[in-house]
Amino acid sequence: MPLPKFRKYVIANFKMNLNVEQVETWLHTFGKLAKNTTQMVEIIAAPSFPYLLHLRAFSADVANFAVAAQDVSTFNGGSYTSQVGAFQLKDFCQYCIIGHSETKPTKDLVLKKRDICLQTHLTPIVCFSKIKDAVDLYKDGVILAWEDPNTISVNGQYRAADASDIEQNIQAIKKLLPPQAIVVYGGSVNRQNMANLAKILQLDGVLVGNASLDPHHFFEIVKAFE
16 A cells, blocks of 8 residues: 655654653654654654654654554464564554564565564564665665665764665665655764755665654654655
């Protein structure tokens, strides 16, 4: 099923950060700022599993805010201790990040997770680093997130992300895919490079890591893509 075409997608990946008090503070602060956004941008936030319910409640009051999980099981129920299935996540969120470079998955594993998300009507945000993999990973209903392994922030430290290089790579990826394909970029997205990234016409949005932990910083990035 094709995705609704927002102008841009701005996705916050909290990774393994923020406790319940910090999540509530983030939502309180961002909620005030989000009143100044338009529905041209789909804002998506991916917290740790325990806080999906907090974000789901928040999303009910903000029309262009949606929730993502940070991973999903390849199994659809059963005796799989510690795993969380797509059929369970569907009760809390609309999206799911899969294949993030930090998890170092195989392509086969990513494809299984992609397909189980699609079967459950959960939109997969499929991360990848090799441009040639875009063809295998893409299906209607998928958001592709190209990650440059050389620019992914580590322990809160940003790495230089050159907008001209990113533009060339996004163009190369888009040439491999149908016109409706949605491709976002992830890798040290922050207030220093957001304006240049927002100027890349073929870029459909960004996947934001460390910078998303500060609601003011994340809001600046959202506004840049409006």
